[in-house]
Amino acid sequence: MPNANNDSHTQQTPQRAQPASELNQVQRRAVSELLRVSPVADDLARRFRDAGHTLALVGGSVRDALLGRLGNDLDFTTDARPEDVLTIVKPWADTVWDVGIAFGTVGCLKRSRTGSEDVRSYQIEVTTYRSEAYDRTSRKPEVAYGDSIEDDLVRRDFTVNAMAVALPEKQFIDPHGGLEDLAARVLRTPGAPEDSFSDDPLRMMRAARFAAQLDFDVAPDVIRAMTAMADRIEIVSAERVRDELNKLVLSSNPRKGLKLLVETGLADRVLPEISALRLERDEHHRHKDVYEHSLTVLEQAIDLEEGEPDLVLRLSALLHDIGKPKTRRFESDGRVSFHHHEVVGAKMTKARMSKLKYPNDLVKDVSRLVELHLRFHGYGTGEWTDSAVRRYVRDAGPLLDRLHKLTRSDCTTRNKRKANALSAAYDGLEERIARLQEQEELDSIRPDLDGNQIMAILGLGPGPVVGQAYKHLLELRLEHGPMGQDGAAAALKEWWASQASSDD
Incomplete structure (x- = not known):
């Protein structure tokens, strides 16, 4: 692979020259990664060449190859128009989709056999050279096709994404010095950042996301432009903002990206509840830094994840204390209280996530965890009755495992004795839950009699009274544990008799 050509690098901020050994190491990684995908990539490129067109691996795929982390999602750019791309890939790919064709993108799936039994699937996107810009009053980009790869690369968001093979x-x-920026782990724009962010304001959030995903620093001139132009993010659709926020939160280092959103003022426009956590503090009223605490809880929740990143858990950890600014009270003894902040926070979480167009089930789950995150603190050192434990499990429902993780993550005290006591108490609660689950099947708590049995015993047809009876038996089940059908029937008749006497 030839050395990068950096003659047309146009950044305003001086670049640190990289030692040749660092650049050579980056390029060696890229060669290794590209050789792995060559059978598919080169086959496709030859088909484009035979049709009179060019094809290049581009953007994030080149960046990831240079970082030694190229996956099976490959991005290409071409001088062929979208209709020509379809003609070329349809006979070659296993599946083709054209949902992005209005923006010049054709997608396809290609399976490739790399051994006697090893079959890899590659998800491929081919995009026509293009340039796009936002009208200052519109949320949709206007797409115009270009005629050269140089025109295509200059319109990309950051120099590390403006390289091609x-x-x-x-x-x-590499006309914009992306290789050196990648080796320096810095995010810059190919041209003036103000022009880039004016073209697509979502790129400001992408800067925060890439900083979090790649652990890169953001160039000072880029940060200045983000700060000056933060209000431009308001023309971007809620769905695009949400998707970018998800990628940030699901990254390996979300704290870095979130702090950048807050410090540039972008969070004030897209997630103001996080900025509001930076509560003013004074020498008379002491309380922990809620903003830093929330970021630490998020990190500790990530450490407890098992397998893939958990968006529900991470959003719950990030948002669990957003009700505190609205509920803060200064007490006469110098303490600061936040009574019912979990209830207020749950309502705020629902409102913000709904505004960002999150799916209803995700809004419901995250809001519920925010509402329940303080419940454990009434447990003390084990004073809860079995009834209280059953209600804890019932209220958490399928979110119980996430609630365990959120509650444990919410301990950020530096007092080791207090932290150990809280951990031991929660260990005890989990052990009691496990014991009761084994004895009583807590995961599916229900009365010992179903609706049909209730109607048969009371001689009733369907109606609201049956629901009232069912709810009464459920309360007895939670309070006393399994009663058996005979015991439940006796309790039901007793309740029915009391209802009749009260009517008299």
Whole structure:
């Protein structure tokens, strides 16, 4: 792979020259990654060449190859128009979709056999050279096709995403110094950041997301432009903002990206509840830094994840204390209280997530966890009755495992004795839950009699009274545990008799 050509690097902020050894190491990683995907990429490139067109691996795929982390999602750019791309890929790919064709993108799935039994699936997007810009009053970009790869690369968001590899020749194209920026782990824009963010304001959030995903620093001139232009994010649709926020929250280092959103003022527009956590403090009224606490809880929740990143858990951890600013009270003894902040926070969570167009089930789950995150603190050192434990499990429902993780993550005290006591108490609660689950099948708590049995015993047809009876038996089940059908029937008749006497 030829060395990068940095002659047209246009950044305003000086760049740190990278030692040749660092750049060579980056390029060696890229060669190794590209050789792995060559059978598919080169085959596709030859088909484009035979049709009189060019094809290049581009953007995030080149960046990830240079970082040694190229996956099976491959992005290409071409001079072919979308209709021509369809003609080329349809006979070659296993599946083709054109939902993005209005923006110049054709997607396809290609399966490739790399061994006697090893079959890899590649998800591929081919985009026509293009430039796009936002009208200052519109949420939709206007797409115009370009005629050269240089025109295409200059419109991309950051220099580390503005590199390409022409195929099948493997010619490295880097007109904006992306290779050096990648080696320096810094995010810059190919041209002036103000122009880039004016074209697509969502790029400001992408800067925070890439900082979190890649652990890169953001160039000072880019940060200045983000701060000056933060209000431009308001023309971007809620769905695009939400999707970018999700990628940030699900990254390996969300604290870095979230702090950048707050410090530039972008969070004030897209997630103002997080900025509001930076409560003023004074020498007379002491309380923990709620903003830093929330970021730490998020990190501790991530440490407790098992398997894939959990968006519900992470959003719950980030938002669990957003009700505190509205409920803060200064007490006469110098303490600060936040009574019922979990209830207020749950309502605020629902409102914000709904505004960002999150799916209803996700809004419901995150809001519920925010509402329940303080419940454990009434447990003390084990004073809860079995009834209280059953209600804890019933109220958490399928979110119980996440509630365990959120509650444990919410302990950020530096007092080791207090932290150990809280951990031991929660260990005890989990052990009691496990014991009761084994004895009583807590995961599916229900009365010992169903609706049909209630109607048969009381001689009733369907109606609201049956629901009242069912609810009464459920309360008895939670309070006393399993009663058996005979015991439940006796309790039901007793309740029915009391209802009749009260009517008299």
